[in-house]
Structure formats: C-alpha cells, structure tokens
Amino acid sequence: MPTDEDILALVREAFAVPRPEHFTNHPGCSECAEQNETLQAHDLDTISSKEIGSPAWDPITMCTNEAFQYWMPALARLTLEPDDDYFGWYGDSLMSQLEWDGPRNARWESCTPVQRQAVAALLEHVFATQSQRICPDDLDRVARVTAIRSDAGQSHDQSRD
Secondary structure, three states, rough: OOHHHHHHHHHHHOOOOOOOOEOOOOOOOOHHHHHHHHHOOOOOOOOOOOOOOOOEHHHHHEHHHHHHHHHHHHHHHHHHOOOOOOOOOOHHHHHHHHOOOOOHHHHHOOOOOHHHHHHHHHHHHHHHHHHHHHHHHHHHHHHHHHHHHHHHHHHHHHOOO
C-alpha cells in the first residue's frame, strides 16, 4: 500500500502546472477578487485550512479549472494532514469540490488522464487509510466521488488527451 508521501508525490507530479496569474474569474465580482487575493498570498506549501477550510467561504470553489489544477497538490496535502482544530477534516471540502456538478464536470474535463488517475489514487488511498475520519453518513458519498474520479476515460475534447 502506498504511503501518504507516495500519494502526495504522485499528485504533485501529475499536477505540476504553472501558477496562474489569476485564480478566479474576478473582474466585476468583489467576493471573487477577495478570494483571489487570499490565494495570491499563498503557495502550495503555505495554504492551510485557515484560508480554504470553511464551507461557507472557500476560495477553491471560485477557482478556474487551471487554478484548481494548480491547487490540487495542496488540497491533497490538507486532506491527509491531521484535522484542523476549527474546521476539522479537509477531506470533506475536497469531496465537495470533486463532486461539484456531477460526473464529467468541467474540472474533470480539464484534467489529463494522468491527473484523473492521480486523483483516483488519492481517493482510493483516503478510503483505505482515512475511513475513520469519514462520517458514516458520508461513506457512500466518498465511494461515489471515487467512482466518478476513477473513470479515467476520454474527455469530450479528445485533443487534450
């Protein structure tokens, strides 16, 4: 079984993308601009649940697909880290981000097969090693998100793959 470090290295390699100039589509949206500023102040190693752990105010929700790909290694890291004293386990937020808009959503479509496989490996690892952190009512949700993300099939845009 891979270790947390193995999974984080796999995700970091798959999502080794350039840092976007802007993380959100912020023109004309003051909340998006504020969330963009929050993300601009951090990098993959410094972002914490303090900045992105609140379900009520999560800048990752407003990220472009490219920005989500950039942040994925940090999201994986936070999911495998100990629970935040205030926000709890980040994995719940990650599941929401990955489940958003159902199977083959825009974020899934924007990922390469290698990136999809890395997310699937992360989710399988979480299910195998972190199940005690998953609320029993959410076990089906995690299994559903894992199934969505495990489908490394072709996107509608065949040229990306």
